Amino acid sequence: MSRRNWNPGFWKTLFFIVLAAGLVVFWMRWTRGLGSVTHLSDAFPWGLWVGFDILCGIGLAAGGFLITAVVYIFRLERFKPIVRPALMTAFIGYMLEVLALMLDLGRPWNLWRPLFSWNPDSVMFVVAWCVTVYSVVLAAELSGMIFEKLGWKRAQVIQRRATIPLVILGVVLSIVHQSSLGGLYLTIPGKMHELWYSNFLPLLFLVSAVSVGLAMIVVESRISGRVFGHHLGGRTLTELGVAQLVMLGIYALVRFSDLAARGALPAAMDLGYESGLFWLEVGVGLILPALLLMVALKRSNLRLLYGASLLTVLGFILHRLNVSMTALESSRGEHYVPAIPEAIATLMFVGLGFAAFRLAARYLQVFPHEGDHARLGDGRAS
């Protein structure tokens, strides 16, 4: 692996600049209100922070529940080396979401209310519940790492005994959480463009979260290979690629049969703003990665696998941004373009995510001992 592109000084400086700018955004939000830093309005009450930081952030964390299910429920132990990095990513993702909520929510001190006053009609109630409870579950799943560091043997044993119940709870919560993010949009058929409104939005959100979870594991392995010298064996990566391809196929099947059943396909055919963004999403983010995956798997080309995975992630982001923004524009009669401070805060969250992962990898045993420095493509599943 070449480390030529990895220049710690440059990235560190950039990180601190973005962090400082992001803190200014926080300060402005909490002294002058949301209007001073965003282009949100009564017509567009949700913008980049909901569309990207929350809808995409949570989806990108899906690798965590996936891999625990594979290793502890399906008991495919050769995937064990990825459990910790994937769980760590998920945990950091959820913590960042809570941080983003501190910026976006108008009155975040009431965030605990849904836990005690149940509104069984509210999808947002379910979302709020899942965020809170799954964050705790993730922390519990990861606590073994901390106990290990501290050398607390008894705590480690207790934590280990609780693994299976925790994993089952976490998987159920995640499935509910991922799909209910799509479910948020079920109640507004009249406001959304027909290319994106669907009764199947919860299923589409769940399936795309699974495929992007798989893609993220490939991407993370690549990045951590560059930065830390840890990466997964070629066989594991290939299996992840196959699973990703299957999920993309299921997603495409649901997406297109739903469009056809609702008679919305003609809307994809006429040239316009919405159909353009639709084809960008579907072409670059679904069809292209699926084709590349096929080639990559056929030729056992891990570089291509990595590229395809990146496109899967991109397509997933485009879908969620389209659902949360593009789909609403025509019924609002106006466009929403994020304000610069909104983009800065989002960049800060991304940067914080990388920084937190780096710190965790440095001080905790995130990556396994054995298989350290295993080369890509050596066929060993560490």
Next chain:
Amino acid sequence: MKTMGMLIDVNMCGGCHECMAACMKKQGFEGDPEQVTKLSATARTILEHAGDYNVRKFCRHCIDPACVGACPAKALVRTDYGAVKYDSDRCMGCRYCMISCPYDIPRYEWDEVAPKIQKCDMCWDRIEAGGIPACAEACPAGATLFGEREELLAEARTRIQDAPEEYLDYIYGEHDNGGYAILMIGPKEIAAVRGGIDFADSSPAAIARGVLKQLPGFAVVGAAALFGIYWFAGRRNRVMAEKARARTDDRLPKPPKGGKESNHVTA
């Protein structure tokens, strides 16, 4: 208390803006009502125009309100007499009510540090004190009537029957999207701002309710299924380990409880 409501008769409205003035006065909002053309955090009711007619726009106080269904914190609730009211002390500011309201009614205080939702609350404080909403009291033309919803419906029907040439034969809010407490009648022109008359019979809130009803069952079945898979996978691993051992040389001593231990995975 019986379900209360209001009847807006667009044919009676002269466009004097007294309803807006009374509302702004009660809420302590500044400004000239004649200049206000959009709902905002400081305008809970406005007049829209359809030709020469003035059509009031404000919260419809739905019977099955999408905003109440949406609110995760129970900051929005529907009272037994039909007013949909808001409690900022419970609100977490997620703005899902704004997304969910099919008529884009709730507004937000974008310039406040701790913003609140703003929308008509039917002057529930006045109603509970035995009074009537400020706008209904202020209207000099009788175009906004407050009363029991059933009686207002009967009144609306009579007015349409008595002058069928002046009215669109439809009472907005009787059934559409589950019905509203705020009813409206008027000339055919109001369809331009109120939309056609082929509304759904049930509220969008019913969509979420229907899906979420299945959630507890799903969670239980899902957890049970996961446990089942866990158990089967353990068996499969044990069987595979047995087979692997059977294949190896018999001279090797069998490891005690080997199969079981090898399944034990740690986090």
